[in-house]
Amino acid sequence: MNxxxxxxxxxxxxxxxxxxxxxxxxxxxxxxxxxxxxxxxQDGKSYTxxxxxxxxxxxxxxxxxxxxxxxGSAKNEAGSSTTATTINTTTGSDIHENGSNNSSEFANNxxxxxxxxxxxxxxxxxxxxxxxxxxxxxELEKIKLEQAHEIALRKLDREEEELGLKKRELALREKQLExxxxxxxxxxxxxxxxxxxxxxxxxxxxxxYDNALDAYNxxxxxxxxxxxxxxxxxxxxxxxxxxxxxxxIIEEFDQMTEEVLSEGDTDEVTFDDDIPDLMEQAKxxxxxxxx
Numbered sequence: 001m002n003x004x005x006x007x008x009x010x011x012x013x014x015x016x017x018x019x020x021x022x023x024x025x026x027x028x029x030x031x032x033x034x035x036x037x038x039x040x041x042q043d044g045k046s047y048t049x050x051x052x053x054x055x056x057x058x059x060x061x062x063x064x065x066x067x068x069x070x071x072g073s074a075k076n077e078a079g080s081s082t083t084a085t086t087i088n089t090t091t092g093s094d095i096h097e098n099g100s101n102n103s104s105e106f107a108n109n110x111x112x113x114x115x116x117x118x119x120x121x122x123x124x125x126x127x128x129x130x131x132x133x134x135x136x137x138x139e140l141e142k143i144k145l146e147q148a149h150e151i152a153l154r155k156l157d158r159e160e161e162e163l164g165l166k167k168r169e170l171a172l173r174e175k176q177l178e179x180x181x182x183x184x185x186x187x188x189x190x191x192x193x194x195x196x197x198x199x200x201x202x203x204x205x206x207x208x209y210d211n212a213l214d215a216y217n218x219x220x221x222x223x224x225x226x227x228x229x230x231x232x233x234x235x236x237x238x239x240x241x242x243x244x245x246x247x248x249i250i251e252e253f254d255q256m257t258e259e260v261l262s263e264g265d266t267d268e269v270t271f272d273d274d275i276p277d278l279m280e281q282a283k284x285x286x287x288x289x290x291x
Contacts, residue, residue: 030068033054033060034064034068036054037050037060037061037064038064038069040053040054041061041065041069042069046135047061047135047136047139048139184229184232184233187229188229188233188287191222191226191229192242192285192287194222195222195226195242195245195246195285196282198215198218198219198222198246198249199245199249199278199279199282199283200279201215202215202249202252202271202275202279203271203276203279204268204269204270204271205268205269206266206268206269207256207266207267207268208265208266209257209262209263209264209265209266212253212256212257212260212261212269213253213257215253216250216253216254216257219246219249219250219253222246223243223246223247223250226242226243227243229287230287233287236290239290239291240287240289240290241281241285241289241290241291242282242285242286242287242289244291245278245279245281245282245285248274248275248278249275249278252271252272252275256269
């Protein structure tokens with residue numbers, strides 16, 4: 001039987017081959033996962049989208065892109081057929097003349113032209129590496145900027161909160177100081193009123209021993225209160241006119257109860273000559289009046 005095989009020429013058929021270390025293509029069958037990655041790449045999906053949906057690493061996506069997508073699309077991108085594999089076969093008569101038409105002889109007579117593919121495909125891989133690295137760098141920079149922005153916002157919120165707290169503390173302290181000053185001022189007025197009432201009593205006239213002793217004790221207690229008030233409010237007590245007059249009043253009533261009047265007695269009492277003048281000055285003194 002004379003079987004004649006006509007010439008077969010297959011042109012521009014994209015083969016899913018992967019370049020070996022020697023620059024020649026070697027067969028690489030796609031796994032189901034790689035098929036999914038390839039389909040998403042062809043649909044224009046981003047690395048981030050593919051990673052999230054398929055749970056694969058960026059390097060896996062890059063490998064599929066290099067091995068399959070780049071090889072299949074290099075013709076359009078590079079402007080020339082870089083992946084087209086042309087298979088030229090001999091005629092059936094040539095096979096018959098050689099006395100063999102088995103598959104091994106057929107394969108030996110098959111010429112695969114991959115020179116252009118090897119040259120252009122390698123350049124394309126390098127370009128894809130650059131594109132992938134650039135995209136990944138952009139994505140990482142975006143994430144870093146977002147994280148830095150989030151940290152800055154949290155820091156700003158924390159600083160605003162701390163500033164608000166300090167403002168509230170300052171306002172509270174100012175209020176407390178105002179209240180303390182108001183209480184201090186009120187207490188000062190009360191002490192001045194006690195002092196002036198005592199000074200008005202220091203006049204010549206009839207004094208009993210009990211009245212003189214009561215005035216003496218009142219003057220001692222008032223002296224202690226005024227000294228404590230000066231200490232609490234940082235008022236210089238030395239030379240303060242109120243304390244000077246008060247000390248003179250204490251001396252006068254002490255002398256009256258010790259020398260002039262006896263217990264249970266009542267008699268006419270004349271104060272020393274300087275007392276009337278001092279009592280007149282007592283009408284206008286304050287806690288900022290000094291000798």
